[in-house]
Structures are given as C-alpha cells and as structure tokens.
Amino acid sequence: MGVRGRKGLALRMASVAMVAALVPAAHAQQAAATDGAGVAHPELWPKREQRIAPDPAMEKRIDQLLAAMSLEQKVGQIVQGDIASTTPDDVRRYHLGSVLNGGNSDPGGRYNAPAKDWLALADAFYEASMAPSGNLPRIPIMWGSDAVHGHNNVVGATLFPHNIGLGAARDPELLRSIGAVTAKEMRVTGLDWTFAPTLAIVRDDRWGRTYEGFGEAPEIAASYAAPLIEGLQGKIGDKDWLRGPHIIATAKHFLGDGGTYGGKDQGDTRISEAGLINTFSAPYIPALNAGVQSVMVSFSSWNGTKMHGNQSLLTGVMKQRWGFDGLLVGDWNGHAQVSGCTATDCVQAAKAGLDMYMAPDSWKALWQSTLAHARDGSLPMARLDDAVRRILRVKLRAGLFEAGKPSSRPFGGQFDLLGSAEHRAVARQAVRESLVLLKNAGQLLPLKPMSNVLVAGDGADNLTKQTGGWTLSWQGTGTKPADFPHAQSIWSGIAEEVKAAGGSATLSADGSFTKKPDVAIVVFGEDPYAEFQGDRPDVGFDDARSLALLRRLKGAGVPTVAVFLSGRAMWVNPFLNAADAFVAAWLPGSEGGGIADVLFGKADFRGTLPYSWPRSSDQTAVNVGDKDYNPLFPYGFGLKYGQPGDLAPLPEARATVAAADPGVLYAAGRPGAGRQLLLGAPGALSTNPGPELIDARPADHHAQEDSVRLHWTGAGPAMAAIAGDAPVNLTRESNGGLAVELEFRVDAAPSADVNLLMQCSGEKCGGGFPVGSVFKAVQAGQWSRLAIPLHCFEKAGVDMSKVTVPIALSTSGAMTVTLSSARIVSPVGPVLTCN
Incomplete structure (x- = not known):
C-alpha cells in the first residue's frame, strides 16, 4: 500500500506553457509491455473445496x-x-x-494521534x-x-x-x-x-x-x-x-x-x-x-x-x-x-x-x-x-x-489492552524465536550476565531502527522515543538483564570506554524503509562507521557480538570477519528484551534463515532449489548453543558498487546520477550559459561546497533545471504519495513570480506551480524545506510515465537561492497541497 502527504500550504496549478520550452528528452520512452501476455488458464490451477457453507437466508x-x-x-x-x-x-x-x-494518515491529520482519537473517528464514520x-x-x-x-x-x-x-x-x-x-x-x-x-x-x-x-x-x-x-x-x-x-x-x-x-x-x-x-x-x-x-x-x-x-x-x-x-x-x-x-x-x-x-x-x-x-x-x-x-x-x-x-x-x-503485559509477552516470545545465529567463534555466546558489558552501535537504543518500516508512518521514519510508550529498546533489555544478575552495562553509541569491557554488543543495520524507497540496486550492506567500530573493538581485544538489524539477508562479509559472534535480528519490533533473553542464555537460538544469505553483494536472487545454488549460508541455516560456530575469514571485496539512489535529484554539491544542472533562458538551457541571466556557484551547508548558490540577475526570464539523460517513469512514486522535497535557503527574496516546474517528453508536456509567495515568506538566510507531492504535478499536466525534467525553478525577476538537496521522498513533515 501507499501513503499520503501531510497537509500544508496550498498550491495553484501553473500553465503548461511555463514548461513548454524546457529541455527536450534525450531518448524516447521505453516501449510498453507486450499486449496479450499474462493470461491464465484456470483449468490448470489446483481445485479447492469451499469451506464456508452457503447461507440461503443471508443471500436472500x-x-x-x-x-x-x-x-x-x-x-x-x-x-x-x-x-x-x-x-x-x-x-x-x-x-x-x-x-x-x-501509512501516514492519522485522525484529524494529527501526528501520531492517541488511540481515543481513532475510536472517536471510527464512531463518526459508522454513524455517518x-x-x-x-x-x-x-x-x-x-x-x-x-x-x-x-x-x-x-x-x-x-x-x-x-x-x-x-x-x-x-x-x-x-x-x-x-x-x-x-x-x-x-x-x-x-x-x-x-x-x-x-x-x-x-x-x-x-x-x-x-x-x-x-x-x-x-x-x-x-x-x-x-x-x-x-x-x-x-x-x-x-x-x-x-x-x-x-x-x-x-x-x-x-x-x-x-x-x-x-x-x-x-x-x-x-x-x-x-x-x-x-x-x-x-x-x-x-x-x-x-x-x-x-x-x-x-x-x-x-x-x-x-x-x-x-x-x-x-x-x-x-x-x-x-x-x-x-x-x-x-x-x-x-x-x-x-x-x-x-x-x-x-x-x-x-x-x-x-x-x-x-x-x-x-x-x-x-x-x-x-x-x-x-x-x-x-x-x-x-x-x-x-x-x-x-x-x-x-x-x-x-x-x-x-x-x-x-x-x-x-x-x-x-x-x-494496547501494549499490555500479556500482549508484549507474545511479542517478546516472537523476538526470541526469530533470532538467527550465523557465527559464534570460540563459543562466545551465551554471555554471562554478571559481566562488564559494553553496548554500542546506532541501533542499540533506537526504537525507530528496531521497529522498521510500517511503524507509525509509512516508511517508519520520523518517529521519536515518546512515540513508543510501552516499548523496550535492545539496550534497555540488555541493561535490565545484566543489572539484575549483578553485572554492569554501559551504553556508548560510538563504542568508547574508560574501563575495558568483558564483552561488547554492537547493534547496527539498515535504517527504516518500506515500498518504493526500500528497493536497492544490490544486497551489499555499507556502514563505514559501524564497521570501524567493530574493528576498533577487535583491535582492542574486546570480544564482540554483532546484532544486525535488517529487512533482508545482506552481504556483510567485512562485519562477519570483524565480529566474534553474529546475530541476524531482522526487525524485532517493540520488545528488545527478547534479544537479551537469548544472548544471555535464558533461551537458545531456534531461528533458521527464511532467506538464503548472499555470498556476494550482487547475489541478489539466490533461492533454495536454484540450479547453481551457492549462498554463504543456506536457506534453513541457524546455529544453536554448543554447535561449532567458527567461521573462516571471508573475502571482503565488494562485487558491485551500489548505484546512486534514483530518488536523488541533487545532493552533495552535484546532480544525481544520470542528471545534469542546466541554466539559462527558457529554450536555451546549457551547463554553462554565462552569467547574464543566471549563474551558479558552489556553496556550503553541511560540508564544504555541498550546495549550489543560484543567482537570477533579473535581466530577463531564466531558469535552473535538473534534467535527466533519459525519461523516467515516476508513476508508481506518484501513486505512492511521494513528493519532491527541496532543502534550500533564500538569500535574496524574489522580485517577481517564481514557478516550480516539471517537464515530460512530448510537445507542451508538463506543468507546475507558482511558489513565489513561499520563497518570500521564509526567513532569508535560514535553511528551509519545501515538499510538493508528485501527484500535484500530475494534476497540473505532467505525464508521470515519461518525466525528463523532474524539477526546475523559473523567474523573470531577481532572486538568489542556495539549493542543498532535491530528492523524491516519502514526506515526513509538512507538504504543500494541490487543492
């Protein structure tokens, strides 16, 4: 399922003529799927006996x-x-x-509305x-x-x-x-x-x-x-x-x-x-x-x-x-x-x-x-x-x-009953049973709770990461600890177990310590995502900070347990090499204490891999029964306590380099992969047009030269456009409620109307909105965000199946704007509406 954007300022449709002169498509739209395919023959499918008895009175x-x-x-x-x-x-x-x-809809449009608001709205809908x-x-x-x-x-x-x-x-x-x-x-x-x-x-x-x-x-x-x-x-x-x-x-x-x-x-x-x-x-x-x-x-x-x-x-x-x-x-x-x-x-x-x-x-x-x-x-x-x-x-x-x-x-x-102790006990049982032990060198696990335990990593005390997508929001992002009143983080569960046994537990996200610990538990993994945004070009996991942390602890002679949070099996060879024990914890939900139950031996591991674990980052479709089946860990693998758990060193060279995120239009001081920043008069855009109408210079935001300062001189109509090398199909993103989000700073307010535009391949194919009032309303010199749902552009006349210019700014007046990023995202904060 998809998601809506949150309510905000209203936009008015802009004329298609505003985008008629934008960059022409470099390539034609891909051909449609073959007609007549995908026809089933029901007689080939297994039969089924009806289990629900007919009810003549109900049918009457x-x-x-x-x-x-x-x-x-x-x-x-x-x-x-x-x-x-x-x-x-x-x-x-x-x-x-x-x-x-x-996924982002709450009663009354109120972020994380309380349960009573849900019930009140349910009553109102029923009565209506x-x-x-x-x-x-x-x-x-x-x-x-x-x-x-x-x-x-x-x-x-x-x-x-x-x-x-x-x-x-x-x-x-x-x-x-x-x-x-x-x-x-x-x-x-x-x-x-x-x-x-x-x-x-x-x-x-x-x-x-x-x-x-x-x-x-x-x-x-x-x-x-x-x-x-x-x-x-x-x-x-x-x-x-x-x-x-x-x-x-x-x-x-x-x-x-x-x-x-x-x-x-x-x-x-x-x-x-x-x-x-x-x-x-x-x-x-x-x-x-x-x-x-x-x-x-x-x-x-x-x-x-x-x-x-x-x-x-x-x-x-x-x-x-x-x-x-x-x-x-x-x-x-x-x-x-x-x-x-x-x-x-x-x-x-x-x-x-x-x-x-x-x-x-x-x-x-x-x-x-x-x-x-x-x-x-x-x-x-x-x-x-x-x-x-x-x-x-x-x-x-x-x-x-x-x-x-x-x-x-x-x-x-x-x-x-919401989050009651009885219900949470079922969830904690589920966590215990879901964990899969992939490595246990020297029988490090189970741990002794009376030890001096260091708990590290950005997932240790992070309920957003622990619960994953489809949690209080569509993508699972934007939540905060107060949104989980009955939940227990992985750190909290470990601390409770260790302290009850007379040991000591210390939380240090970066792994620093003053007294050398007996053991370290490092919790890390994927950030939350759901459909659309969760698609990846390969299955390699990259997290330089967590890997450096594991290696630093290993170098200090600290026995280390890696607890990996993920929504899929991933290539993690460098992390497996750096850890003495490695646990696939998936996305465990609200009951982090279930992980402590198993790590400290109250329960044994019983989980086995529901997905084959990849041997390389490009082994994206490896399934049991394949002709050349050769995963790192096979479907159904999972160690128990007492079983040999040592693992020979694994090759760490990545088979592929992950492709750039297709949702990135502009970031880190440059256009996204397959895109370019074009400037100039409408109909005469280029990468280096000269400064008479508009110019672009590097600027700083989070890092040196990670942004671009765009200056319109006011000498005539001019625009800045992020254009693609080929048309892209944004239909699913539009249907899914995604938005174009700009992070920007107004350095000099516009002296004339400003239009935010999108173009598609074809004559006069495109649309957009006037946003001058928004640019005038924000505080000059302050960084701001602006999100516009893709479906608003669709309503304005854009054919989302063949977008050539996903974003452009146009004005005939003077204006200076610094752009830090432009992305296609699931909006978390306020968005403009297209009413």
Whole structure:
C-alpha cells in the first residue's frame, strides 16, 4: 500500500506553457509491455473445496438490500477513500462502503494521534454510514488498516517482528497468537479490517518489501496463512468468527508481488504459468480454506499484464476456479496503472473482477466516473451487483449490521489492552524465536550476565531502527522515543538483564570506554524503509562507521557480538570477519528484551534463515532449489548453543558498487546520477550559459561546497533545471504519495513570480506551480524545506510515465537561492497541497 502527504500550504496549478520550452528528452520512452501476455488458464490451477457453507437466508437478505439500494449507493460501496481525504459527511453523502488509513494518515491529520482519537473517528464514520437517507437501506462502513506487524499505526500498540523474522521462527502457532493480539488491539480503537497477512514469496532481495515476506520458499507462508488468519478472524463455524475479539483479514498481494524482475516494486513478474502456480499461489489456498474474507490485488504485473486488470486471474482463478466469495480490494490507486486507466476512471478493473477500488485521494472523481459507467452500461449492472453482493456478504458475516458503533462493541475503548503485559509477552516470545545465529567463534555466546558489558552501535537504543518500516508512518521514519510508550529498546533489555544478575552495562553509541569491557554488543543495520524507497540496486550492506567500530573493538581485544538489524539477508562479509559472534535480528519490533533473553542464555537460538544469505553483494536472487545454488549460508541455516560456530575469514571485496539512489535529484554539491544542472533562458538551457541571466556557484551547508548558490540577475526570464539523460517513469512514486522535497535557503527574496516546474517528453508536456509567495515568506538566510507531492504535478499536466525534467525553478525577476538537496521522498513533515 501507499501513503499520503501531510497537509500544508496550498498550491495553484501553473500553465503548461511555463514548461513548454524546457529541455527536450534525450531518448524516447521505453516501449510498453507486450499486449496479450499474462493470461491464465484456470483449468490448470489446483481445485479447492469451499469451506464456508452457503447461507440461503443471508443471500436472500442481500437480494433484498440490492433491490432497495440506489445506483449511487451501490457505487459508493465499491469505492474506498483515505481518512486524510474523506470526512464522515463524505461517507454519508456518497454512501462509501469503506475507508482506510494510509501509512501516514492519522485522525484529524494529527501526528501520531492517541488511540481515543481513532475510536472517536471510527464512531463518526459508522454513524455517518447509518444516518437515514430517505428509504435507502442503512449499510455500515468498514475501516481497513495496514496492521502488518501488530496495530502498527497506533501509538502504544504492541509491535511484533516483521514477517521476515517470523519466517525465521518456523512456528505456526505463534502466528495464531500474534493474529489474535493484533485483532484485539484493533478492536480497541474501533477498526475492523486489516490489510494482512502478506503472503508474498520473495525471490529477489533487492525488493523493498522483502521483510514483508515470510521467506523465499512457499512452504513457510503456506504453513502460516491459516493459523495467522484464524488468529485474526477466528475459526469458521465458531460463534465469534469475524466478531468479538476478531476482525476481517486480507490475503495479499495477489499475485506474484515478490517475483518482479530486478526486485522492482510494482514491477513485472516474468514467469511461466506453471511457475506462477507452483511458487506464488501456494499460500492462497490455505488462506481461502481458513476463510479469509478479502484478498488485495497486487500492484505488479504478470508477463506485462497489470494484476488490477487481469480478468483471467481475478475472476477466472480466484473467483471461479477457487470459489472465493469474499471481496477483492485494490491497492493504493493501483487501478490507475491498468492500460487505459487513470486514478479517477477505470471501469476496466471492475470488469476484470475488482470489487472495491482503493482510491485514497481520488475517490470522489472515481465515484463520479464509475456512476457514469454504471448508468451508460459500460459497467454491467450484473458485475456491479456482484461486487456489492460480495461486500455486503462480508459485512453480514462480520455482524456489522447489528454491531452498533465501534465504541460499543467488545473491547472498544479498552485502551489498557494496547501494549499490555500479556500482549508484549507474545511479542517478546516472537523476538526470541526469530533470532538467527550465523557465527559464534570460540563459543562466545551465551554471555554471562554478571559481566562488564559494553553496548554500542546506532541501533542499540533506537526504537525507530528496531521497529522498521510500517511503524507509525509509512516508511517508519520520523518517529521519536515518546512515540513508543510501552516499548523496550535492545539496550534497555540488555541493561535490565545484566543489572539484575549483578553485572554492569554501559551504553556508548560510538563504542568508547574508560574501563575495558568483558564483552561488547554492537547493534547496527539498515535504517527504516518500506515500498518504493526500500528497493536497492544490490544486497551489499555499507556502514563505514559501524564497521570501524567493530574493528576498533577487535583491535582492542574486546570480544564482540554483532546484532544486525535488517529487512533482508545482506552481504556483510567485512562485519562477519570483524565480529566474534553474529546475530541476524531482522526487525524485532517493540520488545528488545527478547534479544537479551537469548544472548544471555535464558533461551537458545531456534531461528533458521527464511532467506538464503548472499555470498556476494550482487547475489541478489539466490533461492533454495536454484540450479547453481551457492549462498554463504543456506536457506534453513541457524546455529544453536554448543554447535561449532567458527567461521573462516571471508573475502571482503565488494562485487558491485551500489548505484546512486534514483530518488536523488541533487545532493552533495552535484546532480544525481544520470542528471545534469542546466541554466539559462527558457529554450536555451546549457551547463554553462554565462552569467547574464543566471549563474551558479558552489556553496556550503553541511560540508564544504555541498550546495549550489543560484543567482537570477533579473535581466530577463531564466531558469535552473535538473534534467535527466533519459525519461523516467515516476508513476508508481506518484501513486505512492511521494513528493519532491527541496532543502534550500533564500538569500535574496524574489522580485517577481517564481514557478516550480516539471517537464515530460512530448510537445507542451508538463506543468507546475507558482511558489513565489513561499520563497518570500521564509526567513532569508535560514535553511528551509519545501515538499510538493508528485501527484500535484500530475494534476497540473505532467505525464508521470515519461518525466525528463523532474524539477526546475523559473523567474523573470531577481532572486538568489542556495539549493542543498532535491530528492523524491516519502514526506515526513509538512507538504504543500494541490487543492
């Protein structure tokens, strides 16, 4: 799923003419995927027996509801808006069937809103959905949320290890307990639907969502699907199935999301139909047999055909071959990627089998276009009624028609359950079981708690790093310690264990010490990320500071344990060589004490690798069963105490050099890779135009000459443009809510209007906004940030599939601005809106 930007200043659309004279594209747009590919043959797929008995009385009630509903009401049921763009009055007026909260959406737009605000908004949405509207039937709303490692959008909730760690645990019953805890904590805040579990089979660890998959082989996800779904929903036939302490679950993302070429998020899975069946579909039949009530469609394509438009898979396989009678929900504006579609108009997806559009900020225009399609017959009434029937069936099964408002339902408002001791004990167990021991030279582990222990590294007392992406924000960034009131850092857990035994523990992030410690524990690893931003060019881990710390401790003769936090298996040979013991701790969540339990011997290691560990930084797709399978540590590897744990020195030469971040437009005093800074009059830009209209000189911000000072003389119209060597496709970034973020300083305020522009290949292709008022409003001489959602440029006329100039500044007056960086990012702070 994707994310929204936060509210801020408003922008007005600028004329396309403003960008008509920008730099022409250097290369043509890449050819589209081959038409006609990616067609499934349902008769080749395994059969499945229906586990949910037909309910004639329920179907009769649905018939009666459909007969009484207006066309507008039916269309509203299949459209889902984000709470950042949807009000209770919208729900009442447009008869919306559901809402969601994206990764950065909080009630009232309030950063990390308290649990009571979530419940109050849930009540407001429910009451709006049940408000009288003439003779129309009252249909309760559902609220969906990405509760992917606990109720992770709400402050104080229990946070479990991400799925990669749970895959290492190989414990299906643990997953049942985690599902039950998550469901109950969601009920506390009034939510009734989670977009989990992720059943991706991840085949290329460059993918930024690798940690959302349980492993590289189908067996783990297939064994986990049923117990986790039953933990969330309850068991079919039980009186509390989908009710009481349980919620509605979602199997996602159907299908092949973990197999995209190059590990590219939202990319193309290039595989035979037999491969799609045998590798990627395996967890779905257990999920359906457990009664999962919703399935989320993948952003990705199969052999060139977008899943949101793949009728052969959505209808032919999922609904007809497998008999799924719940609802198929889309991903964040995923329908917009179907050929011929936009975020606001895509009848093709509904005709392919999509039952509910996830249209976070585009829902109103989509509602209108879908209504028009229903009226003119381009959306057949039978297909619309089938989609609505499925949604009503799920709501009736969940008892929503009789449940009352969320605060009156079981567990509603019992805020003491969030992060309760009982729930945290389950999370701590999960941490213990998830850890994988890769090296234990000289049987250093387990440690003696009565020792003098040094705890070092930037991950030791860092809950943001410890919990990873999808934690209180989409990318997991921007959080602070106060956002984790019930959590325990890894350092805190170690200190508690050591001090209780009479030892001493010292926290020193940089590893400095006055008295030589008996042992050092160094915690380090990846910074948080999620989809889009988590994609990598290779799997090499680079952290010069942490490596120097490990080597310094080794040189001082201090036995050292490395605790590595990551969302994927990574090439870490230099770190393995520098440490005496090495633990893959993945992304453990809120209970850092679980790591201390194992390091000090209260529990043994039991985790085994759910992903093969790479031998080199370019070994990005190494999977058990491959013809030339040769990882450093194989799938299923994991040491226990007492087993030989020495490791011969490993080669430290990197096989590849990581490519530059494609989201970097300008940083460290230079344009990003494949880009150049062009200056001059519109239509006559070059790298060295002369100083008559505009000039550029190095400037300092964080380091010497890491910025550029741009001076417009006012002698005539001039611009500064960061242009690409070839067109780039920013569609997925736009759909995902990413923004262009500038870090800048106004040295001399503009004397005329200033326009912020973007260009795409093609005649008069582009758009932008006037930002002179923003540049005049900021304090001169002070560094500022400005973020503009990419979808605003799209609304202004930019074709995001072929962007040639991702950012340009233009004015006819005098102005001096120093630019420190320009990036495409997931916005954390305030952003401009495009209303």
